Amino acid sequence: MTSDQIPFQWNLVTDLRTMWEFPFMRNAFEAGTMIAIVAGIIGYFVVLRRSSFAAHALGHAGFSGAAAAVLYAVNPVYGLLLFTTGGGALMGLLGRRAATRDVEIGTVLAFMLGLGLLFLSFYNGYASEAYSILFGEILGISVSGVVFTIEAGAVVLVALALVYRPLLFASLDEDVAEAKGLPILALGLIFMLLLGVAITIAVQIVGVLLIFALMVTPAAVAVRLTRRPWTGMLVSVAIALFATWVGLFVQFYAQYPASFFIVSIAFAIYVAVRGGQSLLRSFAPRANSTPPADPSAATNSG
Amino acid sequence: MTEAFPHATGVRSDRAPAISADHVRVGYRSDPVWTDATFSVRPGEFVAVIGPNGAGKTTMFRLLLGIQRPWSGSLRVFGAAPRRGNPRIGYVPQRHTIDADSHVAAEALVRLGASGARWGVGLSPARDRAAAARALEAVGATPLAGKPLSTLSGGELQRIFLAEALVGDPEMLLLDEPLSNLDIRRARELVEVVHELVLARGVTTLLVAHDINPLIECLDKVIYIANGRVASGPPSEVLTSPALSALYGAPVEVLHDSRGNLVIVGGEDPHGGENG
Structure with missing residues (x-):
């Protein structure tokens, strides 16, 4: 990388300015910002619908698609997109119960990874393509890649805005939503298709193996911290953005892979929130589960 | 018969x-x-x-x-x-898909009873909010409105589901x-x-x-x-x-x-x- 000689100044403004002088860093930040927004919002629905394993599996399906694309000298993003949306459509058509069936998903997931490995063994070139699909390589993103990311991300965001309330209703209370006349199957299908597109662009940063960190962890924290869907999505996006920006920044100056920092920051926030909440709970027991202690009994026993 | x-x-x-x-x-x-x-x-x-x-x-x-x-x-x-x-018709099913540790507020669920079947971007949530408040009041659950569903007891949850069903004045x-x-x-x-x-x-x-x-x-x-x-x-x-x-x-x-x-x-x- 060209940033080998860039010294870190301990001055955020100068450091950011230095970093953004490099076009590849600007590309990475533009794409990364869109990806974090999309992942944060769609991740909220992934957590509500308890389909995080399905999201993980779609990433793996994307890997075999990308590997096949590499083999035929096609841009791997198209292979990814085809396999994630194809897999998403299949899962959507099988219904929500299928999306939470982990044994079946796990079986297909392993097969898809194996298929991807086979495609790569046919490919005689350097394996860096595979490496970047598995773990992400955002600094290598081209201008056309940025444009694709922003366009695909915008499609996902607009579509989510249009189906927002019915999707939320179907995710929270499916039977009532069905009785209200909402098309549950179609909503599930739309959601899985959008998830496939979101995963395709997110793979560029964190890769298929670490997709959880952007797609699930920020939303899992947000669901625990907020009571309103809107604020939940905002918090989820904020965490995903923070992790992505810091990850890119650190990669530029410290030369460690951004994926590692993104995953670590998301993980640290998750652990802090879970830990903080159980600590709070141990100090303030729930009013309806434990009867209030009798103060007179306590003083008498002393 | x-x-x-x-x-x-x-x-x-x-x-x-x-x-x-x-x-x-x-x-x-x-x-x-x-x-x-x-x-x-x-x-x-x-x-x-x-x-x-x-x-x-x-x-x-x-x-x-x-x-x-x-x-x-x-x-x-x-x-x-x-x-x-x-x-x-207002309906309360036997089972709800809602996650047991979902921290979504009760009022947000009740409000979906009014707005959940509408597509597109909503610009005037005031009417839905008022409808949800009326439904919560009708079942005596106004104090529960802001509480996360995960903290409610079985009886409280049933009241919320009842309010959700009631929100369109069926x-x-x-x-x-x-x-x-x-x-x-x-x-x-x-x-x-x-x-x-x-x-x-x-x-x-x-x-x-x-x-x-x-x-x-x-x-x-x-x-x-x-x-x-x-x-x-x-x-x-x-x-x-x-x-x-x-x-x-x-x-x-x-x-x-x-x-x-x-x-x-x-x-x-x-x-x-x-x-x-």
């Missing part, structure tokens, strides 16, 4: 029936659940739907909601064929086993809330229950489903040894304990599952 016992509970009998079922047959695949069901419900009646597991209590709701179609016979809701998304409520998992005191409290709604708003209410006893004083009618058939009428007429024995085609005893509680012996399948 049909509407053989008109009775006076303030229900006007001159209006068209809220529900009328005439020789309805229905089932899943080739297994019939109802072989011949005939009954009717008048507007404003509070009706308990009881019967052994698997007799088709939830099936009745699926029929009324238009999710399932009868094989034969005629079923009318407010004079029309049942259709999905009927705004005149004329009919279908409540599927809202009393299961509640202790007897909470069950009676919830029945009181429902009964007040029936009296104050004239909402026709069908409530599927396992145990008739928390309800029996408020009921206008019992629909007893067993053996593919349906018996309906006031509790004093339906819940008798001869009537239930005739329905089952086998001896069934209805016993009364010292407090007036009813026990039905011989009808229930002791090994039955939880599915109604």
Whole structure:
């Protein structure tokens, strides 16, 4: 990388300015910002619908698609997109119960990874393509890649805005939503298709193996911290953005892979929130589960 | 067995029936659940739907909601064929997909009862918020509005679900086993809330229950489903040894304990599952 000689100044403004002088860093930040927004919002629905394993599996399906694309000298993003949306459509058509069936998903997931490995063994070139699909390589993103990311991300965001309330209703209370006349199957299908597109662009940063960190962890924290869907999505996006920006920044100056920092920051926030909440709970027991202690009994026993 | 016992509970009998079922047959695949069901419900009646597991209590709701179609016979809701998304019906299912540790506020769920079926970007949430507030107040759950669903007790959750069903001011409520998992005191409290709604708003209410006893004083009618058939009428007429024995085609005893509680012996399948 060209940033080998860039010294870190301990001055955020100068450091950011230095970093953004490099076009590849600007590309990475533009794409990364869109990806974090999309992942944060769609991740909220992934957590509500308890389909995080399905999201993980779609990433793996994307890997075999990308590997096949590499083999035929096609841009791997198209292979990814085809396999994630194809897999998403299949899962959507099988219904929500299928999306939470982990044994079946796990079986297909392993097969898809194996298929991807086979495609790569046919490919005689350097394996860096595979490496970047598995773990992400955002600094290598081209201008056309940025444009694709922003366009695909915008499609996902607009579509989510249009189906927002019915999707939320179907995710929270499916039977009532069905009785209200909402098309549950179609909503599930739309959601899985959008998830496939979101995963395709997110793979560029964190890769298929670490997709959880952007797609699930920020939303899992947000669901625990907020009571309103809107604020939940905002918090989820904020965490995903923070992790992505810091990850890119650190990669530029410290030369460690951004994926590692993104995953670590998301993980640290998750652990802090879970830990903080159980600590709070141990100090303030729930009013309806434990009867209030009798103060007179306590003083008498002393 | 049909509407053989008109009775006076303030229900006007001159209006068209809220529900009328005439020789309805229905089932899943080739297994019939109802072989011949005939009954009717008048507007404003509070009706308990009881019967052994698997007799088709939830099936009745699926029929009324238009999710399932009868094989034969005629079923009318407010004079029309049942259709999905009927705004005149509010529904509380037996199970909710809602995550046990979801921190979504109760009010957010209730508000979806008003806005959840609308597509596109919503710009005026004030009306939905007001509708949700009214529904929460009607079930006495205003203090629960801001609380996460995960912190609510079973009885509190049932009130929230009731408010969610009530939010569009429906004329009919279908409540599927809202009393299961509640202790007897909470069950009676919830029945009181429902009964007040029936009296104050004239909402026709069908409530599927396992145990008739928390309800029996408020009921206008019992629909007893067993053996593919349906018996309906006031509790004093339906819940008798001869009537239930005739329905089952086998001896069934209805016993009364010292407090007036009813026990039905011989009808229930002791090994039955939880599915109604």
